[in-house]
Amino acid sequence: MAAAGYGAAARALVVSAVVLGAAALPGPQARAADHSEDDPLRAAVVWPVTAPPHLTAASLGAGPTAQAVFDDDALAGLFAEGGRLREVVDAGKGHDVNWVVDPDLVIAAHEMADGYRVAGPDGSSNPQDSVRGTGQGAARAWLAALKDAVDGHDVWLLPYADPDLASLAHHPGPDRDDLTEAVTGLASGARTEVDQLLGISSRAGLGWPADGALDRRITALGTRFGVTRMLTSGQGLDPDEADPVTLGKGDDALTALPYDAAVTKALTAIKDPERPSPTASPSPSAAPSASGSPSPDASRASPSPSKSESSRSEAEKPDEGAVTDLSEQLRTGSHHVVVPPRELSGRGARTLAAALDAGGEDGWLELETLRSAGNEAVDGTAGSSAEYPAALRAKQLSARQLAAAAGDLDGLATLSKVLADPRATTESVHAAMARALSTAWRGRPAAEQEAFQERTTDFLTASVASLRLVPKTTVTLTSGDAQIPVSVDNALQQPVAGLELRVTSSDSERLRVNDPAVAVQAAGSANHTTHIGVTARANGKAELTAQLYTRSDGKPWGDPITFEVDVTSVSTGAIVVVAAGVGLIVLAAGFRMWQVRKRRSAQKPPEEEPAGEE
Secondary structure, eight states: OTTTTOOBOSOEEEEEOOOOOSOOOOOTTSOOOOBOSSSOEEEEEEEEEOOOOOEEEEEESSGGGOEEEESOSHHHHHHSTTSHHHHHHHHHTTSOOEEEEOHHHHHHHHHHHTOOEEOOTTOOOOGGGOEEOSOHHHHHHHHHHHHHHHTTSOEEEOSTTOBOHHHHHTSOSHHHHHHHHHHHTTHHHHHHHHHHHHTSOOBOOEEOOGGGOOOHHHHHHHHHTTOSEEEEOSTTEESTTOSSEEESSGGGOEEEEEBOHHHHHHHHTOOOOOOOOOOSSOOGGGSOOTTSOOOHHHHTTSOOTTSOHHHHHHHHSOOHHHHHHHHHHHHTOSSSEEOOOTTOOHHHHHHHHHHHHHHHHHTSEEEEOGGGGGTTOEEEEEOOGGGSOHHHHTTSOOHHHHHHHHHHHHHHHHHHTTBSOOHHHHHHHHHHHHHTTBGGGTTSOHHHHHHHHHHHHHHHHHHHHTEEEOOOOOEEEOSSEEEEEEEEEEOSSSOEEEEEEEEEESOTTTEEESOSEEEEEEOTTEEEEEEEEEEEOSSEEEEEEEEEEETTTOOEEEEEEEEEEEEOOSOHHHHHHHHHHHHHHHHHHHHHHHHHHHHHHHHSOOOOOOOOOO
């Protein structure tokens, strides 16, 4: 290859998969190390598998058959043959690299492989308005390719959804703490799921702040996420020339692994050619047409048949000049670690793979694991938050954006009160909140992150509103004692059990409610009718007011309903009978009193007659 003849140096270099488009030689501060076959460069190569989030908190259906809802179908194109993520995986296969994976991306691919939905074009948060996704086959093939590629290699999991550590660290307070707790709570379950899907035993504890910039707040927050190794460009690190560096003491200690930012920048410059991308909301007509040909949306999951295999193979070969430039940068690198951009292009991945092959063939490069990169670290410190680069601070999530994400915890708490089993909903909402904090939002318009986060808020708002009392018209009673039906409409896709129905009467003298509070349980996607016992005491009209309350804290749920009850059951004849009955009771009481008086009179001794005069 073009890299032949390069020397090497005995150092541990962590190379992050990057793409080089033009010559980008190390800056003047770099320590040129002319590596040779006698003194090879030992490199631990990091191969990133990340993408912006697309999975929402919503799903169509419940239980094992539920289908996840995505905000658009962009991942279908990324997973397909020729898509960026597929090319990154294919290029990394067969190389002794360290795979750095966002667990949320693997879980999203699994959801797609099982069949998934895409939000409708109007942005509705109702899963019923979603349409079928087009990338099920592509996701299945990508997962199989990833499983095959990582077999026998170290796989490092980033914190769930690759959260922006700097954005969280620079906005301390209750919102940050609540969000951190929600995200860290996902780690264990996500790791188990990824391990099962890929057939591996993954490693955790790797942090990757945006642009590799550190400060004391970022490193402190990293330890709360369980980070023990942190990739860094050297910004905010002292000493900046050391490699690696131990930050902190005891349980709060972590190892900073500096990388060459110049290599990262060069690899970022290598772009993939423009390809048609899936529309944000595929049409329901994405199914095969009557002729059997797939629709335009569906065809994106497969390579274009217009190209021959030979022409595709030729087009996928990396540029030899780019391989030479990248090899030179790796050979003369100044740090143990070289980190590519998160969204490594397919062309960049092939270029890096070719450079690694060239170095190995020429003897100046030996690959090792990331675990070895932290050996023989020197003590150091991270800078203060005030020293964090202003350009990076301008791109981080704002306090308002974090507060909006944290606010979804309130909506989740409200919904959880009434669900029979809130665990699945809690996990899906926490995961969606984590995605709203992803580092991938950097460099994108704030409106995109906000629109994604608002989907979670809308989902919770719509879910709460989906559980309500059904309005009633006038009810006519035909008997003194009766049961009045009150219906609860549960449009949620899961059962509810945390509610009670309370009914009050506007005129209890006329219409008495015998069941003022009744527990309510309703199956998912169904109406449930509760019967309230009442007793009519007099003819006429009365109003009943029904209101749902949460059983856990007695707070009102939704709006009350008020309806009129027309009592016609107490007839004139019944009134006469009642009056006669009352009269008989009075007569009986009078008769009883007469008997008592008579008995008392009989028990008195007779009065003596006065003696007559003699």
